[in-house]
Amino acid sequence: MPNRPDIRDVEVIAPNFKRRLSGVTSTIIQLVPVQNKLGQKVATLGPGLPDTLPKLRWRDLLSLWTPPPGRKARIWHARRNVEMLAGLVMRDLLRMKLKLVFTSASQRRHTGWTKCLISRMDAVIATSAKTASYLEVPCTVIMHGIDTERFSPPADKAAAKAALGLDPARKYVGCFGRIRHQKGTDLFVDAMIALLPERPDWSAIIAGRATAKHVEFEAELKEKVRDAGLDKRILFVGEHTNIHEWYRTLDLFVAPQRWEGFGLTPLEAMATGVPVVATDVGAFSELIVTGEGETGLLIPADSLSSIAQAAASLMNDTARRNAVGSQGRRHIASRFTIENEARRVAAVYRRTLEA
CATH class of the missing domain: 3.40.50.2000 (Glycogen Phosphorylase B;)
Structure with missing residues (x-):
């Protein structure tokens, strides 16, 4: 059975608007369980993700006008253009209580459309110094981490x-x-x-x-x-x-x-x-x-x-x-542990919500 969290308890939404497995999808699959283990209350949204992850239904988006208890807004953590666009529609047109965070892994010059989307984010994360050099907005460099228990040398x-x-x-x-x-x-x-x-x-x-x-x-x-x-x-x-x-x-x-x-x-x-x-x-x-x-x-x-x-x-x-x-x-x-990545991402969430 899918893991369906109560939207009232969710403080961060990690959308995945691509059905086929990709590097972005893999990042979400690996990072979200660690974030929740560390108390960050993250849920996913979209196809192509295992049922073991906490996963919202599309109709749960109707609840985003009301922030979670004790918060002024939720974090919408986008990793693709289409996810940034969806966040902007909900925050700016529908006036939902969201703060938008974008993670960029691209190492090429962005199109004008992508630059426009990125410029409207509340916070931007770059996955490497090279990636940061292609961004025209302030960003925080947070490199990906690895689950060092899952990826570990064999005893034999x-x-x-x-x-x-x-x-x-x-x-x-x-x-x-x-x-x-x-x-x-x-x-x-x-x-x-x-x-x-x-x-x-x-x-x-x-x-x-x-x-x-x-x-x-x-x-x-x-x-x-x-x-x-x-x-x-x-x-x-x-x-x-x-x-x-x-x-x-x-x-x-x-x-x-x-x-x-x-x-x-x-x-x-x-x-x-x-x-x-x-x-x-x-x-x-x-x-x-x-x-x-x-x-x-x-x-x-x-x-x-x-x-x-x-x-x-x-x-x-x-x-x-x-x-x-x-x-x-x-x-x-x-x-490069995944726990370190999750903690540094949480610090960006915290600063964004406090800004």
Whole structure:
């Protein structure tokens, strides 16, 4: 049964006006339970969300003229243009008791329409310093966090591999996320075709879904793998809700994106104690430590040779992989927990309501 909260008890509404799973949807799914655990009284609204989350009905919006007890307004926390627009209609046209907060993860120049919407928000959050540089309004930088209990190293990596039907004796390099050109899945495949023949103890895992628009792209990659005779060693395992268990099978993670808004996968890998090779896009340069205390390697975007060279350097050095993986876990636990993200977001809510 859906989790239906009483609207009178809800102080923050997190709308999700997109049915298909996306990075924004994933953020809501992970953050809202932590916010409620910390006493923030957050409910969601819209499709594409699990029934375990507190979820309002559309008719509950009719109650937004009345604020919750002890408050002058509720927070409407938008993450997309359409959600900002809905908040503006309710606040400015219908005069509902709302304060509007917007989180931006985009790293490109905004259209005039988006700028107009953002300028009408009561508060703006940027998910990275790079994102903040594209905003023309004051904002608070709050980087995404990770559930470090869910994403954690396995007690026994060989057992973790066996539990998912993998060979416990093999080492695995992974690339997780949606399968498409923007995500660089083809670069990962080409790098593995070049590297695996000389490393018979390694295999590769590609976890994620290709949407209808990108099915042909995925099919071409699978055909390329078959032609290389590596279809038993470069595995397309599809999309999984237990993705944290797949991270626990990995000995190396590669994030080969050509473009990214933020990008959670390096955080998830590091939290699981897996060393990372990532392109310098999105927030990756703000997430990954290079040099002393390194948690991974940063490489230029859209460079097959750079991906292959960086991956090979870690595949060939077990001691370095282990050290980088351990340092990554400590880095995430100290700076990027989801509880810290939730507390910092709550501080923005508080300041906005008090303004």
